[in-house]
Amino acid sequence: MSAAEQLHRLSDSNTPLLRVEDLTRLYGPQKGCQGVSFELYPGEVLGIVGESGSGKSTLLSLLSGRCQPDRGAVNYRDHNGQWLDLYQASEAQRRSLLRTQWGFVEQSPRDGLRMGVSAGANIGERLMAQGVRHYGQLRAAGLDWLEQVEIDPARIDDLPKTFSGGMQQRLQIARNLVSQPRLVFMDEPTGGLDVSVQARLLDLLRGLVRELDLAVVLVTHDLAVARLLADRLLVMRRSEVVEAGLTDQILDDPQHPYSQLLVSSVLQP
Ligand SMILES: Nc1ncnc2c1ncn2[C@@H]1O[C@H](COP(=O)(O)OP(=O)(O)O)[C@@H](O)[C@H]1O
Numbered sequence: 001m002s003a004a005e006q007l008h009r010l011s012d013s014n015t016p017l018l019r020v021e022d023l024t025r026l027y028g029p030q031k032g033c034q035g036v037s038f039e040l041y042p043g044e045v046l047g048i049v050g051e052s053g054s055g056k057s058t059l060l061s062l063l064s065g066r067c068q069p070d071r072g073a074v075n076y077r078d079h080n081g082q083w084l085d086l087y088q089a090s091e092a093q094r095r096s097l098l099r100t101q102w103g104f105v106e107q108s109p110r111d112g113l114r115m116g117v118s119a120g121a122n123i124g125e126r127l128m129a130q131g132v133r134h135y136g137q138l139r140a141a142g143l144d145w146l147e148q149v150e151i152d153p154a155r156i157d158d159l160p161k162t163f164s165g166g167m168q169q170r171l172q173i174a175r176n177l178v179s180q181p182r183l184v185f186m187d188e189p190t191g192g193l194d195v196s197v198q199a200r201l202l203d204l205l206r207g208l209v210r211e212l213d214l215a216v217v218l219v220t221h222d223l224a225v226a227r228l229l230a231d232r233l234l235v236m237r238r239s240e241v242v243e244a245g246l247t248d249q250i251l252d253d254p255q256h257p258y259s260q261l262l263v264s265s266v267l268q269p
């Protein structure tokens with residue numbers, strides 16, 4: 001890497017990818033999310049933890065532009081260094097972001113995969129959205145990504161419904177990462193899986209996140225998952241962030257009484 005490139009990368013990683021200010025959407029008193037502000041840097045994994053109903057998924061829907069806030073703003077710095085005000089952007093712009101520079105890994109692979117088309121087609125779809133039309137190129141990317149997520153490439157023409165839950169989730173990850181997104185949202189990505197399958201998937205995710213230098217907003221109620229993947233955490237309770245900080249600091253020395261309860265596992269998710 002040249003000195004100029006190094007300098008560019010350094011300044012890039014010192015500028016946030018996402019700026020979130022006073023993000024609020026309420027469905028009722030303390031239902032939803034309110035007053036959430038933070039910055040996310042390139043390559044950083046931000047975990048959002050809190051018990052069920054605390055507003056984690058609402059926050060993720062807002063951040064990814066899937067729903068509109070009552071108030072507040074999200075600004076995203078795109079790969080050209082231009083800032084985009086998410087809620088001022090057109091619906092087409094938001095959809096295009098989600099298909100290219102962003103990814104979204106759903107808790108249930110059924111919501112994130114197209115079950116009626118082959119594994120290879122699931123992976124190729126986002127590349128096609130980016131303009132890749134060459135069959136050989138799409139096929140090669142499919143084979144490569146199946147291998148990266150530890151699925152036998154010989155399954156490339158099989159339908160996802162013939163896959164196990166863990167394989168489906170790995171396919172969903174491949175489908176999202178093939179377009180080289182810079183920012184990926186994940187909602188309980190290991191939620192529905194057996195514990196042994198979860199552990200493998202977490203290892204895989206951790207490797208990919210580092211290798212690809214992905215920025216991730218990860219919703220999880222599982223503090224072990226947060227510990228393994230997240231650099232920083234936001235702790236949510238009843239629609240608000242009650243504590244924010246480095247993962248190790250919060251998990252080893254929680255300051256807010258609610259975080260203390262959460263960490264001591266008194267609260268069952
Ligand atoms: N579309 C919606 N309509 C009405 N209420 C909602 C909607 N989405 C979420 N809520 C409510 O907002 C609160 C937070 O939900 P959610 O963000 O799904 O929490 P979590 O993901 O932390 O379990 C819950 O009380 C939920 O019932």
Ligand SMILES: [Mg+2]
Nearest residue numbers: 053056057058
């Ligand atoms: Mg949720």
